[in-house]
Amino acid sequence: MFSLAADGMGVREAVVVFEQLGRGLVPGPLVSTWLAAGLIDGAADGTTLVGMLEPQPGATLVEHADIIDACLLWADDTLWQVPISALHMERVERPLDAGAPVWQVTGPVTPEALGATALASGDDATTRYLTGVVLTAALQLGVALAAGELATAYAKEREQFGRPIGGFQAVKHLCADMLVKAEVARAAVYAAACALDGASDDDPAVAASAAKVVAGDAALANGRYGIQVHGGMGFTWEVHAQRYWKRAVSLDVSFGSVSVHSEIMADAL
Amino acid sequence: MDLRYTEQEEAFRMELRAWLAEVLPQLDPKPQRDDWTARRAYDANWQRMLFDAGYAGINWPSEYGGRGATPTEHLVFLEETERARAPYVGMNFVGLLHAGPTLVVEATDAQKQDHLPGILRGDEIWCQGFSEPNAGSDLASLRTKAVRDGDDYVLSGQKIWTSFAHVADYCEILVRTDPDAAKHKGITWLIMPMDAPGIDIRPLRTMEGSTEFAEMFLDEVRVPVANRVGDENDGWRVAMVTLSFERGTAFVSEMLQTLELCRDLADLARKVTSHGSSAWDDRGLRRDLGHLAAELDALWALTKRNISEATRKGLVGVGGNVFKLAYSDLRHRLGELALQLLERASLSLDDIGDLPTGAHVQGRIHGISISIAAGTSQVQKNIVAERVLGLPKDR
Numbered sequence: 102m103f104s105l106a107a108d109g110m111g112v113r114e115a116v117v118v119f120e121q122l123g124r125g126l127v128p129g130p131l132v133s134t135w136l137a138a139g140l141i142d143g144a145a146d147g148t149t150l151v152g153m154l155e156p157q158p159g160a161t162l163v164e165h166a167d168i169i170d171a172c173l174l175w176a177d178d179t180l181w182q183v184p185i186s187a188l189h190m191e192r193v194e195r196p197l198d199a200g201a202p203v204w205q206v207t208g209p210v211t212p213e214a215l216g217a218t219a220l221a222s223g224d225d226a227t228t229r230y231l232t233g234v235v236l237t238a239a240l241q242l243g244v245a246l247a248a249g250e251l252a253t254a255y256a257k258e259r260e261q262f263g264r265p266i267g268g269f270q271a272v273k274h275l276c277a278d279m280l281v282k283a284e285v286a287r288a289a290v291y292a293a294a295c296a297l298d299g300a301s302d303d304d305p306a307v308a309a310s311a312a313k314v315v316a317g318d319a320a321l322a323n324g325r326y327g328i329q330v331h332g333g334m335g336f337t338w339e340v341h342a343q344r345y346w347k348r349a350v351s352l353d354v355s356f357g358s359v360s361v362h363s364e365i366m367a368d369a370l
Numbered sequence: 371m372d373l374r375y376t377e378q379e380e381a382f383r384m385e386l387r388a389w390l391a392e393v394l395p396q397l398d399p400k401p402q403r404d405d406w407t408a409r410r411a412y413d414a415n416w417q418r419m420l421f422d423a424g425y426a427g428i429n430w431p432s433e434y435g436g437r438g439a440t441p442t443e444h445l446v447f448l449e450e451t452e453r454a455r456a457p458y459v460g461m462n463f464v465g466l467l468h469a470g471p472t473l474v475v476e477a478t479d480a481q482k483q484d485h486l487p488g489i490l491r492g493d494e495i496w497c498q499g500f501s502e503p504n505a506g507s508d509l510a511s512l513r514t515k516a517v518r519d520g521d522d523y524v525l526s527g528q529k530i531w532t533s534f535a536h537v538a539d540y541c542e543i544l545v546r547t548d549p550d551a552a553k554h555k556g557i558t559w560l561i562m563p564m565d566a567p568g569i570d571i572r573p574l575r576t577m578e579g580s581t582e583f584a585e586m587f588l589d590e591v592r593v594p595v596a597n598r599v600g601d602e603n604d605g606w607r608v609a610m611v612t613l614s615f616e617r618g619t620a621f622v623s624e625m626l627q628t629l630e631l632c633r634d635l636a637d638l639a640r641k642v643t644s645h646g647s648s649a650w651d652d653r654g655l656r657r658d659l660g661h662l663a664a665e666l667d668a669l670w671a672l673t674k675r676n677i678s679e680a681t682r683k684g685l686v687g688v689g690g691n692v693f694k695l696a697y698s699d700l701r702h703r704l705g706e707l708a709l710q711l712l713e714r715a716s717l718s719l720d721d722i723g724d725l726p727t728g729a730h731v732q733g734r735i736h737g738i739s740i741s742i743a744a745g746t747s748q749v750q751k752n753i754v755a756e757r758v759l760g761l762p763k764d765r
């Protein structure tokens with residue numbers, strides 16, 4: 102992985118990288134390891150992989166527990182490091198997204214109970230969380246773009262009634278909708294990156310939430326439309342359309358869902 | 371990428387802000403919606419004030435009397451005038467944003483001399499005669515004919531959706547000069563004086579209840595050949611020139627008003643009671659409103675992105691279509707949410723009690739027009755799918 106500190110890379114540069122990672126459905130604890138760079142040894146060059154703990158009563162699921170050495174946990178205005186050995190967990194047999202295998206954590210998920218070490222606090226912790234929100238939104242942007250590209254290519258090639266299905270307005274309008282969703286998401290994600298880098302006058306917290314809402318929506322909608330355009334083949338395991346939708350779901354529930362960030366947006370009104 | 375304004379742009383903003391603060395208190399109150407004489411006087415007066423202060427034709431080239439502002443300065447101009455709640459372009463719309471820019475590129479020196487100064491000063495009001503009852507989305511199939519007779523063209527036919535027809539001095543009109551040519555190749559662009567005999571104007575009442583536009587019937591209306599802009603049968607290309615003037619700023623004022631509308635709606639939700647508690651306590655409503663606010667922020671970012679692209683490449687590109695489609699859809703949903711919040715107060719176009727409910731009902735109705743005007747969403751989607759994504763034209 103690139104290192105924020107070593108490469109002098111800001112959020113603006115990072116979102117372009119994460120957009121492509123999302124587009125390529127690259128699996129792994131990408132965002133959390135990126136955020137740990139400079140805080141946890143080895144995270145910057147990828148020799149240490151860092152996951153993410155997002156507590157949810159009765160359903161705290163950790164992704165990629167088999168390859169990570171530690172988890173990030175935001176709690177009490179602080180960013181904590183939780184050693185993987187502190188977690189009692191069991192592998193979930195059938196994960197939704199094959200690229201995001203999950204383990205269920207049992208027992209209390211608090212910094213004290215898990216013997217966590219504080220990595221950052223206050224504004225520093227908040228900014229790192231917001232960066233995670235925006236990088237996740239960039240992954241979602243990539244997913245939205247790729248789902249649209251795949252569906253559009255299929256619509257040009259697949260023939261029914263003697264012509265490519267992309268000639269039918271009902272199908273071509275779905276393809277156009279996918280482009281619209283992705284391009285609006287791109288504007289929001291790039292603007293949020295600018296806000297976090299101090300290269301705009303926008304409030305970074307509001308811009309990050311807006312990006313997560315719009316990009317999350319784009320990934321979910323394009324994931325669904327992409328399957329629809331593929332018809333029966335879209336419902337099969339072998340066509341990648343389903344993988345975009347599944348990744349869209351797993352990214353939506355990382356760093357706050359569309360619903361969570363919509364409420365944050367409402368509170369800012 | 372840096373979204374901050376430059377020092378020069380900020381200086382322009384401060385100068386404009388100071389001027390607006392000085393002149394706006396001097397304006398008369400806005401005239402009634404259907405008092406067209408008063409509306410013309412009001413809009414003309416505002417345009418004259420802009421002209422005298424050097425802000426008329428903000429995006430027009432300076433050699434034709436405009437300000438020659440960059441697209442970003444244009445954005446700043448729109449932000450500041452909206453922030454100060456200055457009057458809108460009103461009935462100077464066609465002259466300043468449509469016909470004028472076309473004349474700048476395509477007209478003869480004499481035609482420019484005759485019209486451009488008057489448009490900039492607010493002395494000349496223009497209307498547009500493009501659409502016809504059978505030529506809407508398929509504009510190039512227009513049939514209003516113009517037959518050459520000596521030094522005149524003789525025009526007969528019917529136009530529709532002509533805003534300000536009953537107060538305009540001139541009409542930019544597209545006519546069929548060669549009925550045998552392919553549909554895009556037999557069209558001519560003319561300047562039609564609105565006082566020419568044979569023009570019958572019948573106002574159309576919109577679902578908002580106002581007579582914003584009209585039908586225009588032409589019965590052997592004589593227009594001098596000297597009023598032709600561009601070559602005979604080259605009118606389609608001339609009409610398209612106007613589009614190349616679009617720099618991503620077309621919806622900026624609209625957009626800023628909608629941001630305001632969204633914030634007002636949140637305020638209203640905190641004040642009204644629904645089923646025994648504050649509407650704001652309804653988590654679903656809050657989420658829906660927050661979702662719309664996120665989309666609005668995204669569209670504001672897209673607007674800036676489009677303007678930046680236009681500055682670099684000279685054209686907005688697909689971002690313009692993307693904006694129009696997303697914005698149209700958003701306005702429908704924002705409007706639905708407003709009505710849902712207002713419940714029975716949505717039955718009135720006037721404010722109920724001391725709450726500003728009427729503006730939201732009115733806003734809902736206006737929102738319906740956006741997915742239709744300037745290219746329906748369905749046509750916009752065809753354009754995106756065919757020209758950008760390369761999907762087949764077959765329908």
